Amino acid sequence: SDQRPVVLIPGRIHPRVRERAEAEFDAVFIDAADAALIDAQTRSRVKGIAAMTTVSADFIDALPNLAIIANFGVGYDAVDAPHAASRGIMVTNTPDVLSDEVADTTVGLLLNTLRELPKAETYLRAGRWAKEGPYRLTPLTLRGRTIGVFGLGRIGLAIARRLEAFGVGIHYHTRTRRTDVDYPWHETLAGMAKAVDTLIVVVPGGPATDKAVNADILDALGPDGVLINVGRGSTVDETALIAALTERRIAAAGLDVFANEPHVQQALIDLPNACLLPHVASASVSTRNAMADLVVDNLAAWLAGGAAITAVPECAALNRKPE
Numbered sequence: 001s002d003q004r005p006v007v008l009i010p011g012r013i014h015p016r017v018r019e020r021a022e023a024e025f026d027a028v029f030i031d032a033a034d035a036a037l038i039d040a041q042t043r044s045r046v047k048g049i050a051a052m053t054t055v056s057a058d059f060i061d062a063l064p065n066l067a068i069i070a071n072f073g074v075g076y077d078a079v080d081a082p083h084a085a086s087r088g089i090m091v092t093n094t095p096d097v098l099s100d101e102v103a104d105t106t107v108g109l110l111l112n113t114l115r116e117l118p119k120a121e122t123y124l125r126a127g128r129w130a131k132e133g134p135y136r137l138t139p140l141t142l143r144g145r146t147i148g149v150f151g152l153g154r155i156g157l158a159i160a161r162r163l164e165a166f167g168v169g170i171h172y173h174t175r176t177r178r179t180d181v182d183y184p185w186h187e188t189l190a191g192m193a194k195a196v197d198t199l200i201v202v203v204p205g206g207p208a209t210d211k212a213v214n215a216d217i218l219d220a221l222g223p224d225g226v227l228i229n230v231g232r233g234s235t236v237d238e239t240a241l242i243a244a245l246t247e248r249r250i251a252a253a254g255l256d257v258f259a260n261e262p263h264v265q266q267a268l269i270d271l272p273n274a275c276l277l278p279h280v281a282s283a284s285v286s287t288r289n290a291m292a293d294l295v296v297d298n299l300a301a302w303l304a305g306g307a308a309i310t311a312v313p314e315c316a317a318l319n320r321k322p323e
């Protein structure tokens with residue numbers, strides 16, 4: 001029989017992960033991370049998981065010889081990492097290789113939201129320029145704005161560095177103040193929201209940030225306020241956001257992530273002052289290939305007895321020393 005380690009792939013995965021997993025491991029594909037979809041013998045043989053879907057404590061507990069969960073994506077809020085760590089199971093993610101791409105996309109989304117560029121293009125394509133004259137002057141601009149970055153980590157810092165070139169003010173909120181930057185730090189999100197007019201959300205999802213951007217935070221941005229979310233949909237109270245946009249208590253929002261993906265509330269789609277993207281911040285061929293390689297390289301390293309390349313913080317203490 002196949003002596004290579006069994007790696008389970010539940011749900012959709014990047015084709016490069018699929019191809020490399022088939023070449024390098026005994027790959028088993030199932031439709032979802034549901035233990036009922038695999039027989040008891042296969043369950044006991046699974047050593048690794050490559051996933052971009054929910055991996056629950058129950059699913060982890062159904063796999064007695066599981067050694068590693070390699071998450072496709074830097075955000076691993078869908079994986080129960082504390083539970084995996086408590087069972088001695090490594091969890092890895094894909095940091096750094098996507099930071100510049102996501103930061104580029106965030107700047108694009110910010111400009112599209114302020115300057116209505118997607119709508120202006122739609123106007124041209126509909127033949128309205130020739131018939132009706134120039135597209136309207138946009139009420140919003142990046143000029144003169146002060147930006148608050150909620151989450152100044154790998155991606156947040158890449159966004160801030162880009163925004164320096166735009167000559168805007170940059171503030172940030174994290175739990176721990178960084179010693180390597182001199183942007184003004186705010187101990188609370190509410191405090192930062194009062195000091196800025198543009199909020200860029202790039203914190204991880206999960207319970208610590210659940211609905212952190214609520215009606216009070218949005219109101220603190222003021223009527224010229226703009227919200228950009230490239231972190232996770234769970235971090236924004238979407239009902240409060242729709243109300244704030246409808247009542248023009250803030251001016252506009254640009255969103256790459258949503259509460260219930262891929263389902264986007266019709267109320268958001270109907271709003272003229274929302275600029276919406278289908279979770280594409282890292283979605284170029286080259287960046288997704290780099291993420292795919294990091295997923296498989298983590299599996300290969302750990303299953304061969306080596307150090308995981310990018311262990312999540314919850315599993316750092318489990319990691320082996322690099323050779």
Ligand code: NDP
Pocket residue numbers: 074075076095096098102150151152153154155156173174175176177202203204205208209230231232256257279280281282
């Ligand atoms: P990092 O871990 O490098 O950065 C996270 C930042 O958030 C840190 O500055 C951290 O600082 C801060 N933070 C975390 N929790 C809180 C909290 N409760 N309150 C305030 N600040 C907090 O992650 P990355 O920059 O690599 O990625 C960030 C997130 O972006 C990912 O987790 C993912 O969800 C999302 N993402 C979205 C993508 C998309 O396609 N739209 C693509 C890639 C990532 P501190 O710990 O000091 O609080």
